[in-house]
Amino acid sequence: MNIQRFTAATSREALAKARQAFGDGTLILSNRPTENGVEVVATAEDTLATLNQNTGSSGGNKQQPAPRNSTPPSYQDVASQVEDDAEQLAMSTLSFQDYVRERMMRRRHEAAQTQPQTTILPPPVAPEPPQAPALKRISMDVEAPVAPRPMPARKPPSYTPAPAVPQNMMDELHAMKELIEDRFNTLNWLGQARQNPIQSNLMLKMIRAGYSPTLSRTILERMPEDMDAAESVRWVMDVLERNLRTDASNPPLHEEGGVFALIGATGVGKTTTAAKLAGQCARAHGPGSVGLITLDTYRVGAHEQLRAYGKMLGVVAHLAHDKAALQDLLGLLANKKMVLIDTTGIAPRDPRKRELMELLDLPKIKRLLVLNAGGHGDTLEEAVSCFKTPTTLQAILSKTDEAVKLGPALDAVIRHQLVLRGVTNGQRVPEDWEPAVAAKLVRMSMRTAGVSAYDPKASDLGFFFSQSSNAATGQGRLDA
Structure with a gap:
């Protein structure tokens, strides 16, 4: 068998060399890429016909090859069909040889029925530059193309549904997503604040005054950008005043009258506050208009103290x-015009707090939450969260004279939307009692007294604002 290898830079040049060697009856057996280009293995159709004739003789079917009656295609026609055929059909070298043999047998059988003396040989084939590991078969038949064998239908792959993700894992993923988004929002906001020195200074001033990072960021995010330093300070104080709810538009407690129970943590000044309210009512309506009741049976001398005030x-x-x-x-x-109930001082996490709240669950009893104005921000937050109920929306600030910073107390009142009914600023009964005036309290809170070891620096603000403005519980809607 006369089989030769031809190497060229492209498949077209290799095909041209093969056609020069074997003429129009060139048959491409295989092609592959090499370091120098493309290597083509080719032979003549007569050689393959002789091989098929020998194969047919061994099987008992003897036929003589006959020359082709049709005019062979020109080189230009062959070259023009290479690209189209290469994109439609592709198979390996062994599959190509099997296909050639099968096609020749089919044509030989068709020719035996019409022209018994004519044998149709397969047309010459030109290779295509390899685009994939599999070699490509190229057909250059000038007659009507014969449809290739249909490939067997592939069974569609069966897809197994992915197992359900556990709910706890989904919750962790959502929490991680919210944390990442929160950190990016915080970094973006801090970057903008550093670029705006007025906003950065106000942010530092509010933190030093004792306001929480949550409330400070919520307010400063809504501040207009076209303000100078003085206007920005006035704008922030106006926002704080509007959101600090007081009873300025309502009559004072001693004029309103009713049954009031003073609740709160231990040592916040409930007994003294009750005595001051009783003194205000007795001064305005006489001693017979006031009733005093104490529920404090735990603290030594609690009843005697209230009895001494009475x-x-x-x-x-x-x-x-x-x-x-x-x-x-x-x-x-x-x-009586006013009845005041002095309760036992109980820590927010004390189990007895539930018994006290159930004891006060009577009609017409209004609860007044007494908050120590000098308390720590977290302590005030816990007290408000534990004692606040749907019917406990009123508060009294006690011991304002002892408070170094009013910011934490006002911050808790603003975020939980409590109504401030009064302020106590000393131990005198009943003189040290003042009505709650929002403008006065906000001005007092923004006055920073000296330098404190707890005051943050500008470089520390990133740690304070690491949580979103909506992270704190109990935060109400801010009126900016």
Whole structure:
């Protein structure tokens, strides 16, 4: 068998060399890429016909090859079909040889029915530059093309549904997503604040005044950009005043009247505050208009303290041990203008707090939450969160004279949307009582007294603002 290899830079040049060697009856057996270009293995159709004839003789079917009657295609026609055929069909070298043999047998059988003496040989084939590991078969038949064998239908792959992701993993992924978004938003906001020196200075001033990073960032995010330093300070103070709810538009507590229970943590000044309110009412309406009740049976001398205050005002102080005694006393004092109930001081996490709240769950009792104005921000936050109920929306700030910074207390009142009903600023009864004035309290809170070891520096603000402005619980809607 006369089989030769031809090497050229491109498949077209290799095909041209093969055609020069074997003429128009060139048959391409294989092609592959090499370091120098493309290597083509070719032979003549007569050689392959002789091979098929020998194969046919061994099988008992003897036929003589006949020359082709049709005019062979020109080189230009062959070259023009190379690219189109290469994109449509592709197979390996062994598959190509099997296909050639099968096609020749089919044509020989068709020719035997019409022209028994004519044998149709396969047309010459030209290779295509390899684009993939599999070699490509190229057809250059000038007659009507014969449709290739249909490939067997592939069974579509069966897809197994992915297992359900556990809910706890989904919650962790959502939490991680929110954390990443929060960190990016914080870094972006801090970058903008550093570029704006006025905003950066106000942010530092609010943190030093004791306001939480949550409230400070919420306010400064809404500040207009076209303000100078003085206008920005006034704008921030106006926002704080509008959001600090007081009873300025309502009558004072001693004029409103009713039954009030003072609740709060230990040592915030509930007993003294009750005495001051009783003194205000006794001064305006007489001692007979006030009733005093204490529920504090834990603290030593609690009843005696309230009784001493009542004696100073000309008012009798009563002691209630349980809910039934409290109901009896409220019925006895029903004709009073104001009835004040002094409760036991209980820590927010004390289990007895629930019993106290159930004891006060009676009609017509209004709860007043007493907050120590000098308390730490986290302490105030916990107290408000634990004692606040849907019916406990009123508060009193005590010991403002002892507070170095009013910012934490005002911050808790603003974020939880409590109504501030009054302020106590000393131990004198009943003189050290003031109505809650938002403008005065905000101005007092923004006055920084000297330098504190707890004051942050400008470089520390990134740590303060590492949480989103909506991260704190109990935050209400801010009126900017």
